[in-house]
Amino acid sequence: MKRALAVALAWLGLVSANPTPHPDDALIQSEALPQRLQDLGLMRDGLTPMPGVTPYHLNTPLFSDYAEKFRFLYVPPGKRGEVKGDGLVALPVGSVLIKTFAYPADLRAPDRDVRVVETRLLIHRDSGWIALPYVWNEQGTEATLHRAGTRLPISWVHSDGTTRTISYAVPNVNQCKGCHVHGGEMTPIGPKAANMDDGAQLQRLERAGVLVGSLAGLHRLPAWDRPETGSVAQRARAYLEVNCGHCHNRAGPADTSGLWLDRDQVANANLGIGKRPTAAGRGSMGMDFAIKPGDPGQSYLVARMESLEAGIAMPELGRATVHTEGVALIRQWIEEMK
Numbered sequence: 001m002k003r004a005l006a007v008a009l010a011w012l013g014l015v016s017a018n019p020t021p022h023p024d025d026a027l028i029q030s031e032a033l034p035q036r037l038q039d040l041g042l043m044r045d046g047l048t049p050m051p052g053v054t055p056y057h058l059n060t061p062l063f064s065d066y067a068e069k070f071r072f073l074y075v076p077p078g079k080r081g082e083v084k085g086d087g088l089v090a091l092p093v094g095s096v097l098i099k100t101f102a103y104p105a106d107l108r109a110p111d112r113d114v115r116v117v118e119t120r121l122l123i124h125r126d127s128g129w130i131a132l133p134y135v136w137n138e139q140g141t142e143a144t145l146h147r148a149g150t151r152l153p154i155s156w157v158h159s160d161g162t163t164r165t166i167s168y169a170v171p172n173v174n175q176c177k178g179c180h181v182h183g184g185e186m187t188p189i190g191p192k193a194a195n196m197d198d199g200a201q202l203q204r205l206e207r208a209g210v211l212v213g214s215l216a217g218l219h220r221l222p223a224w225d226r227p228e229t230g231s232v233a234q235r236a237r238a239y240l241e242v243n244c245g246h247c248h249n250r251a252g253p254a255d256t257s258g259l260w261l262d263r264d265q266v267a268n269a270n271l272g273i274g275k276r277p278t279a280a281g282r283g284s285m286g287m288d289f290a291i292k293p294g295d296p297g298q299s300y301l302v303a304r305m306e307s308l309e310a311g312i313a314m315p316e317l318g319r320a321t322v323h324t325e326g327v328a329l330i331r332q333w334i335e336e337m338k
Contacts, residue, residue: 037134037143046100046116060224063323072098083213086194097122106157129186131176166320189246195221236333293337
């Protein structure tokens with residue numbers, strides 16, 4: 001959060017004091033697939049946006065192997081995104097969602113020795129949304145398109161002082177579709193108004209002319225790791241909404257599971273409470289319930305979050321490590337169930 005604030009402040013300084021070329025709207029809205037990220041005029045480097053590109057953050061972000069993520073939004077001049085209730089902000093053609101993934105050498109010093117790894121774009125064109133992943137060189141000076149994806153060795157010192165190393169996966173475009181296709185169409189999944197509402201951010205974006213719409217009456221999603229923003233149950237549901245709910249919902253890729261983890265679910269069985277496995281296969285790991293109230297050790301939802309084995313691990317894409325802190329929250333939620 002501190003680094004996101006620093007990026008936001010840097011953006012404000014750039015806009016006011018150092019004008020630079022604006023994003024190339026013609027190229028953004030064309031059907032071209034630029035080989036260099038910088039050709040689009042959106043980012044100066046992985047962490048510094050061009051004027052007209054706005055930083056934003058989410059209350060509860062998707063877990064991605066402990067990567068630090070920096071989000072930016074571009075809406076073409078004369079257009080506005082529209083807030084329509086708690087759900088996805090409706091973004092006009094020509095808009096771009098930008099997300100940079102980076103690793104500090106030491107998670108205990110997140111602002112020092114940061115390695116920028118990749119920047120993913122979701123571009124809204126006349127033909128629909130398109131995903132383009134760009135990988136940065138070791139110097140962090142140039143990012144090139146990798147539509148086929150790639151793997152990169154990543155190491156960092158964790159918060160407990162141990163060194164961790166993973167084979168970091170940059171997704172190919174088909175893997176992007178695995179999470180981002182909803183109702184047969186490519187769509188964003190992150191920028192939902194409820195998850196962007198921190199009491200000030202949406203208002204700032206409205207004043208900047210980036211968004212319009214009613215900001216009253218939103219049901220703010222709590223920050224999963226900040227107890228002051230919600231109860232254990234509320235924060236656990238927020239975590240599942242962001243990390244699982246984009247697939248596990250009535251219209252998502254995991255609809256046949258009957259395990260729907262989006263925030264709108266109220267039925268215990270759909271949330272997995274007392275739910276026996278239906279489409280889990282060996283993912284149930286011999287357990288009787290997705291969630292057994294009071295017993296996370298006999299809840300296969302937890303077991304799958306703790307697994308790294310292909311065919312069992314959930315989420316099945318986007319991670320090569322177990323999110324220890326996130327699993328601890330889900331365990332606490334289940335332990336407190338009556």
